[in-house]
Amino acid sequence: MQIADLKFLVAENDPFQRNWLVAALTQIGAQHILEVEDGESALSVLSEPDCSIDISLIEIDLPGMDGMELIRHISKVEKRHAVIVVSSLDQALLFSVETMSKAYGVELLGTIGKPVTPETLHEKIAGLEQMTRVSRTYSSLPALTFEHLRAGIDADEFLPLFQPKIDLATRQVVGVEAFARWQHPKFGLLLPSRFIPVFEAALGMSLLTAVIVAKSAAACLEWRRQGFMLTVSINISPSVLAIQDFAEQIIAYVSELDVPAACFIFEVTEASTVTDGPHFLENLTRLRMHGFGVSVDDYGIGKSSLQQLLRIPFSELKIDRSLVSGAAQNPTLELVLSSSLAICNKLDRQSVAVGIETKHDWDFLVKLGCTFAQGFYIAKPMDSAALPVWIQEWMLFF
Template structure:
C-alpha cells in the first residue's frame, strides 16, 4: 500500500522526538500524520470515529497514561490499526512489551530504538499489511454444519496452495509448504481459521488431512516431472498423529506413489512437543524412520523446553515470524534469532525462517547462517500448477 494513503499517529511526550518522528514520516511520503503528547491524547485520537489510524508510533514512557497502558486499551477496543514501539528503554523490557502486545492480539510491526533512524522506520513500514476485521470477514459466512463439511470433503473442495522455501546460501528452491483453503461453491474461499475448528469438532480432521496429502503429493510429483525435485511440507494436527494407524496410511500411500518419502515433510507445532502421548511420538518416530521429514513449526511461540522439544525426532526447525521481522534492527530479536539458529547448528538440523518480507530480512538471515527462508519477499502461496513456472523465473536470478 502507498504510504501516502496511510494515516499515522505519533504518540510521544518529548517535543523533539515527536517532531523528528513526524519529519521522518513526511520525508518517506506520509501525508496524514496526527500527533499526541501523551497516551490519553493518543487514545482519544484512536477513539475518534472520524479518524481512522492505520499505524501508531508509540513511546512507552509517557506521563499520565503510558504507552504500555495505551496498548492495553488498543487491544481492549480492538483497534484495527498496527503499532510501532519507539523507545530508549532497556532491550529486555522492550522485548517483554513486544511479547505482551502480541499476546493481546495487537498487530505489532516492531520496535524502533531511540534515536530513531529513517532506515529502521522504513524497514518496519515495509512489513505493514492492512488488517481485516475478523467480524467483517466472517459476517457473511453461515454456521457450517457437519453436512457442509462432509459434502466439502466428498467433493474434494479443500485445495492446497504452496509457498516456496528457498536456500539462503544459493537461492535454490528446496521445498514448498501447503496452505489449504476451502473453495466453497457458494461462499468462495473460506479460511482455515473458520473450517479447521469444525473439522476437529466433527471428527473429520483425518479425512481432511489425508485429502490434503493426496493433492499435495500429486502436485509434488508434477513438479518433479517438470525438473524441480523439491519437497512438500504439510502441517498435521496432534489429533491425526496421535493415531498410529494414520501414520501407517501415510507410509502405505507413499509406497504406491512415484516419489520417495524424503519429499514429504510433516510439520507439527512446537506446542505439540509438550504432549506426552506415546502414540503421538510413535507416529513421528515411525515416519522419521521411514525417511519422511519432520519439521517443528512456529518455534519460539510455545512453552516447551528444549528437553521437551528434543522428544520429537525433527529434521527441521521453523523459526516463527515474530522473531524474524525486524530482527536486523532489534538487538533483542537478533539475540533470540541467533540463539535459535545456534540450536539448529549444534543439533545438525535445518533452520527455516518464516515471514521473510524484506531484502533486509533476507540479507540478515544469510549473515546469521540460516538455512532456508520462506515469506512474501520470496513469493505468496500459489497453486500447484503455477509453482513450476514461478521456479523457472526465480532461477534466472541465481
C-alpha cells in the same frame, strides 16, 4: 488506501519529538493528525463513541499512564484501530513491548526506534492495508459449521498451495511447504484461520489431512515427471497424530506411489511436542523409521524445553518468523536465532528459517549458516501448476 485519508493520533510528551513525528507524517502525505501529550488524553480520545482514529503512534515513556498501560487499555476499547510504538528504548525492551502488545490482541503495525524517519513510518503504515483487507473480508463471512466444511470436502473445494523452500548455500529450490486453502464458491480463497478451528473442534482434521496429503502427493508426482525432485512439507495436527494407525495409513499410501518416502516431511508445531500421548510419539517414530521427514514447526514461540523437543524424532527445525524477520537489526533476536541454529548444528539437524521478507533477512541467515529458507522475499504460496514455471524463472537469476 491513501495515507491522506487516514486519521492519526500522536501520543508523545516531548514537544520536539511530537513535532518531529507530526512533520514525518505530514511529509508522507498525512492530513489528519491529532496530538496529545499523555496516556490519559490519548485514551480519552480513543474511548469516544465516534472515535475515527485509524492509527495511534505511542511513546512508551509517557507521564502518568505510560505507553504500556495505554496499550493494555486500548485492547479493551470497542473500536479497533492500529498501533505503532515509537520509543528510544533499547531493542530488547522494544521487543518485549511488541510481544506484550500482540499478547493483548492489539493490532500492532510494528515498533520504531528513535529518531523516526518518514521512510520507516511509511513502511509500517503500509501494513494497515493488508490488515484491513483481511478484517473486512472475514467480517463479511457467516459463521462456519462442520457441515459447511464437510460439504466443501465433498465438493473438492479444499486444496494445497505451495511455497518454495530454498537451499541458502546453493540457492537451489529443494522443496515446498503445502498450505491448506478453501476455494469457496461464494467467498473466494479462505485462509486456514477460517476453517482449521472448526475442523479441530469437530475432531475432523483427518478429513482435511487426507485431502492435502493426496493432492500434495499428486503434485509431487507431476513435478518429478517434469524433472523437479522436490520434498513436500505437510502440517499435521496433534489430533491426527493421536490416531493409532495414522503412520501405517501413510506408509501404505505412499508405498503405492512412485515417490520415495523421503520426499514427504510431516510438520508438527513446537507446542505439540509437550504432549505425552503414546500414539503421537509412536506415529512420528514410525514415520521416521520408514524414511519420512519430521519437522518441528513454529520453533521459538512455544513453551517446550530442549528435553521435550528431543523426545521428537525430528529431522528438521523450522524457526518461526517472529525470530527471523528483522533479526539482522535486533541484537536480541539475533542471539535467539543464532542459538537456535547452533542447536541444529550440534544435533546434526537441518534448519529452516520461515518468514524471509527482505534481502537483509536472506543475507543474515546465510551468514549464520541456516540450511533452508522460505518466505515472501522468495515467493508467495502458489498452485502446483505455477511452481515449475516459477522454478525455471528462479534458476535464470540464481
